[in-house]
Amino acid sequence: MNLSFWYKSKVELEICTIFYIIFIMQNTKREIEPELKRCAEYFPVVTILGPRQSGKTTLSKMFFPSYRYVNLEDPEIFALAQSDINEFFNLFKAPLIIDEIQRVPALLNKIQVLADENKQNGQFILTGSFQQGLKSAISQSLAGRTAVINLLPYSISELLQIGQNFSKDEYLYQGFMPRHYSENQPVDLLYRSYFQTYVERDVQSLLNVKHKNLFEKFLRLVAGRIGQVVNYESLANDTGVSSTTISEWISILESSFIIFRLEPYFENFTKRLVKSPKVYFYDTGLACYLLGIKNAEQVSRDPLMGNLFENMTVLEILKSQYNKGEGKSLYYFRDSKGFEIDLIIQNGRSIVPVEIKAASTFNAEFAKNLKKFTGFAKNAMNPTVVYSGNLECESDGVKYLNFKRCESLVE
Template sequence: MKIAWINRSIEAEFARVCDEYPVVTITGPRQSGKTSLAKRYCDGYAYANLESPEIRKLAQSDPKAFFSAYPAPVIIDEVQRVPELLSYIQVFADATSQRGQYILTGSHQLDLAAAVSQSLAGRTALLRLLPLSLAELKGAGVENSRDDILFKGFMPRLYHEDIRPGTLYSEYFQNYIERDLRKLASIRDLLLFEKFLRVLAGRVGQVINISSLSGDVGVSRATLNEWLAVLEASFIIFRLPPWFENANKRAIKTPKLYFTEPGLAAWLLEIETPQQVSRDPLMGNLFENMVVAEALKARLNTGQMPNLYFYRDTKGNEVDLILRQHRCLKPVEIKAAMTFSPEMTRGLKYFHKQFTDALPGAVVYAGDMETQSEATQLLNFYNTSELLKI
């Protein structure tokens, strides 16, 4: 079923910052819906896509002619391709009292962040838009099963067009990951880089072990660190930091790794049908990835810092997700099972013994029964965003 438009949770925040800043910058992975969001809510704006060789050449060779051809109010896509434009936008922004005049998008956060912080500090709002969320899909009447959603993923095109997940992710990999990342990192052997990505997908939800990765992929630690940084800068992966206090010497202090798009991870694992998901040994990891990514989207869509962590100590005690909000900690266990078991709360009980002032915990799982008690909240995964209503 094709859906013409799915309301995005970030819309209210986008409207708010358009009334507050002369420039609004939207970052996020390619095809996450940045341009669609801008065009839908900035009707009548001029539009320039710097991926177009002709438009990019004009912007590079004659910025004044570019802004004459595309005057404010204007949407400029992939602005990191011509960072020189930002100094002109700075001058224009300082000369007007109007808000929401320049809507900029970009899909490489390091390049864009460096350019924006230098030229547009204090003049632009920064938003990060990730692929569709479970809450957004539910709002559009889409409630696929656990296995269906892990197989399909969250790219908007999957819901707006008749396109199979395998086709989309293959195209995405070839057109964006290989092409973009090759420009940003010293990738000489694409087959080796693809192997690296598949190894990463096999470690989704795990603590990053560079030495082990280096041995499995066959490249140096320095190269792996460079590749990981580029993947993170391009919004392909993200890291979940551990929660620890200085006095807690037993806590693990290395981040865990997740894919921004769980469907891409499933594709890299060569999962070809929803039925294959439940049989895959990494199904639990993929489910955890989806829930952690959902919590991240819920925070970013309201313009907040992520403030998401996990907890693990050297004795193996672990909590999958820690929410830090209003200076309070809320522990969350993530379980792919469809039936609740009291054993699912074991990590929560241990965490509360270590952090006695923590908020009541929660279990996010694949079952339908939901409950709320003084000790524990039980949620279906489609309602993950409810966790943030502290």
């Protein structure tokens, strides 16, 4: 949305932009809010994990407007928290929001003591954008005292609330970072900045990468393998580092909420199953940036368009699970002969097999693998094709669903 076309002066544009940001913030209800409310009612501490710029701070401040707020990215506050924890909590008393708790995990022990003393629920709201080590520290220090929820960038259904209704190519290119929609940031500037300030700074500092160009090459290679089975040896050969280094880099990217792995589904259907995970990005806008895609028109012509669409669909279903307070229970199925089901949603002892197609025209052939799979997978139910077409129906026992409603697959 380019506002400059409608306003003659810079002042008018700035005023309009401010009101636009306020409108977006006030009218975009995050679907995780009921789960956040429920957790705060039953636990003294709630920990919100998720990618940087996914909206954790905004959600915390707007949902708990009377709470004090402190950000450990502030150098002075960071220094105080490290040097004198007691003075830190003398200055910043509960109820309290602490942003980027992974910066000073030593605070968790004191939070445990204070939570036990206060005996009130919802006293501390913690946010974190790095999982490695933090989850372990939380489970040790705050066992039984905190609920952990995962907040990812906007979902399609959240964007539809505020009238952001696009084609699949626009969604893929623009991505789902709240700042793009609340501050009207150009996509190219947003992801270039995101890459330079968060991916390069945070991830490379954790890895102590000596050759910046190799790590950037690795990231672009990972983007080029989106939705594909991870082959560490191939990545190592193409990047020019060891397989061990690739494994370490993949783990850090996952812990930093840059990528996530989709594990294969195992059942006694056959002994010859692929056992390596697939890799996807937590935001398709970043993936498009790394692939060098410069506009939505290029998305439709890109050889990886189908992979990007698959990434977006899997991610939408993952967001729906997290927003309902569920853990990730998503898989894919592939045997050694190449027979594959794009997504398996586990629902108790039952599974929902899903085929994902970027095409916009209905085609009964989309269900071919689903029918074969349900023939031998007796616990499979509600086989579904998610595609970009508008015709939603059920044909020969298979449901056809538009991608904008794929979150409905999560019960």
